[in-house]
Amino acid sequence: MIRKIHSAALWGLDGFAVTVECYAGPGLPRMEIIGLPDTAVKESQERIWAAAMSLKLPLPRGRITVNLAPADRKKQGSGFDLPILLSALAGTLLAGTELSDAFFIGELGLDGSLRGGNGALCLALAARDAGAKRLFVPKENAAECSVVDGLCVYGAESVSELLDHLLGTKKIEQVTFDRERILENSRPAVDFKDIKGQELAKRAAEIAAAGGHNLLLAGPPGSGKSMLAKAIPGILPRMDFEEMLETTKIHSIAGMLREGEALIRERPFRSPHHTMSFVGLAGGGASPQPGEISLAHNGVLFLDELPEFEKRSLEVLRQPLEDRQVTITRAAWKLTFPSDFMLVCAMNPCPCGYFGSDQKKCTCTPVAIERYLGKISGPLLDRIDIRIEVPALSFEELNARQAGESSEEVRARVDRARQIAAERYKDYGVRCNGALSGALTKKLCRYDDKAEAVLRSSFVSRHMSARGLDRILRLSRTIADLEGAELIGEAHVLEAVQFRFSSEKFFNR
Secondary structure, X not given: OEEEEEEEEEEOOEEEEEEEEEEEEXXXXXXXXXXXXXXXXXXXXXXXXXHHHHHOOOOOOOEEEEEEEOOOOOEOOOOOHHHHHHHHHOOOOOOOOOOOOEEEOOEEOOOOEEEOOOOHHHHHHHHHHOOOOEEEEEHHHHHHHOOOOOOEXXXXXXXXXXXXXXXXXOOOXXXXXXXXXXXXXXXXOOOHHHOOOOHHHHHHHHHHHHHOOOEEEEOOOOOOHHHHHHHHHHOOOOOOHHHHHHHHHHHHHOOOOOOOOOOOOOOOEEOOOOOOOHHHHHEEOOOOEEOHHHHOOOOXXXXXXXXXXXXXXXXXXXXXXHHOEEEEEOOOOEEEEEOOOEEEEEEOOOOOOOOOOOOOOOOOOHHHHHHHHOOOOHHHHHOOOEEEEOOOOOHHHHOOOOOOOOHHHHHHHHHXXXXXXXXXXXXXXXXXXXXXXXXXXXXXXXXXXXXXXXXXXXXXXXXXXXXXXXXXXXXXXXXXXXXXXOOEOHHHHHHHHHHHOOOOOOOOO
C-alpha cells in the first residue's frame, strides 16, 4: 500500500506543497528517492536509516521507493528527512493515525534529533495555502512559522517527541504568536539628536526618507556621512505587519534569522563591504539565494566608499532601482526577488578624500580624481535623486552642547508626508513618491506656473535627461508633502534642484 505524508519545498521566495509517497515492496533492503531530488535529498536515506536504527523504529523490510510529487519540480534541502521517515512509518507505527491535515518539515540527526533549516516561514505559508491545519517543524523554526494565521504550529526537538505527540502519549504544546509584543516600538541604533551639525544633510535625509528617494553623501573623511546613513532607518516609517512578513521571508531563506526570532521588526540596514561581488549584491548561485539588494527590501542599502566597489557590481543596481525587483535568469530557471529599498551611498570625493575641502589640501592629481569619480557611471548617478556635499565640521559645531531634533520628531513629519502620499496613490498601488513611474509622475505631480518656469529653466541649463526631470518632480512632490502643500510650488522645485545638484563640483556631468 502507498502511504502519503505532506510537506513543502522552496523555490525562490515561495514554497509549494509536496506529497511524499512511500511504497514498500519485496527486494533487498534499500531506499530509492525519486521526483527530481537534489544531492541533499538523496543523502537523506542514510540519515533516515541511522535515525531509525538509533530509535529502534520499525521501518518496512525490503525495497522502499519514495516519490516526491509533483515529480517535475526540483526538490532541494534536507527538510524532507522527517516526512520521508514518517511516510515509511505510516504503514506500521503510525497506521490509523490521521495525518491528512498535517505538514511535516525537518532535518534528521543520526540520533533522531531534529534540526532547523532555512526558509521555514515560506514553507509554512505554502502549507497553509495548500490546506494544512497543523504544521510540525524543528523547535528552532517554530517561532517564525507561528506568525502564519490559520495554522497550528508545533515545534519538536526529536522524532521521539514528535511520535509521542502523534500517538497521543505526550502532547507537544502549540507555539503561539504574540503580535502585540512583536509590534512594540524600539529605539533606533543611531538617533538624529546625536549627530552634530550637518543640518543641510539632515534635511536631505528627511526628504529622502519621506519620499523613498535615493541619497548620495559626498565629503571628506570624518564628516559624519556613515553616522548619518545609519540614522536613516530610525526616521523611516515603522513597518506594518505585511512588510514585516515580506522582510522575514527573505531573511529566513538566507538563514539570517536569530534563533527564536519570529518576525523582523525593524527596517533592514544592509551595509555590504566594497569587495562584494555582483552575485553577492544581486543574488543567485547554484542554489538561488537572495542578494544584498533583496535583503535590504523595505529598508536601506548603504554602500560606503561607493567608488571602491567594482563597476560591474554597481551596474547591477540599475535595473532593481527602476523595477524594485531583481530577476535572475539561468538556462534552467528564472527567479524574481523583491528589492524595494532605499539606496544610500557615501563616498570621499577623491582617493585621498580632500578634494574640494577648505581644511586640508588634496594631494591627488586631476587624472586620479577623474579616474576615481569615473567609476560611478552617469546612468547610475542619474538614478540617485539627492546628491549632497557633507563638509567637514568646525570645532564649534562639534563642541555644541545643544541637542538637535530626535529621530522620533523627524519620523513624525516623515509619517505625515507618507500618509499624504499614500492617500493620493491609494488607487495606483504605490506607497511613496520615489516609487512613481514616469506616467504617474506626469499625471499626479501637479505644479503651478512659477514652478513650471523653474523646471523649464533647470532642464535646459542643467542638461537634464527625461529621467532626471521626472526625479526632480518626484522630489519636489515630497518636499511639498512635508509642507502639506497641494500643488508643487516654485520653492519646492528650487530646493529639489539644489539637492540634486549640490555635489556638482564633484560630478560635473
